[in-house]
Amino acid sequence: MHWHPNADEWQYWIKGKGRMTVFDSGPRAVTMDFNPGDIGYVKRSNGHYIKNVGDTDLQFLEVFRSSYFATFPCPTGDAYAAGHGRSAPQRG
Numbered sequence: 001m002h003w004h005p006n007a008d009e010w011q012y013w014i015k016g017k018g019r020m021t022v023f024d025s026g027p028r029a030v031t032m033d034f035n036p037g038d039i040g041y042v043k044r045s046n047g048h049y050i051k052n053v054g055d056t057d058l059q060f061l062e063v064f065r066s067s068y069f070a071t072f073p074c075p076t077g078d079a080y081a082a083g084h085g086r087s088a089p090q091r092g
Helices: 075-085
Strands: 011-014 020-024 028-034 039-042 049-052 058-063
Touching: 020 039
Parallel strands: none
Antiparallel strands: 011 039, 011 058, 020 028, 020 049
């Protein structure tokens, strides 16, 4: 899980099947599934994570309107890396 303090996050889902959970104040959470061609959006400072729920690699493009990239990952960095497709696909 992580969040971006300086910009909203837009995503374009390219390949695979993913599931994203976004945490808002309250506490409230919304979980949605994404497929190729889908668009995702996370408001600035909302905590979120992405999980590969398919049986192939997950690929998506993240876009930020900012002059620099900033993120605050939670202490479990391995879970963050795995959820972002930087290791073997997760099956869940």
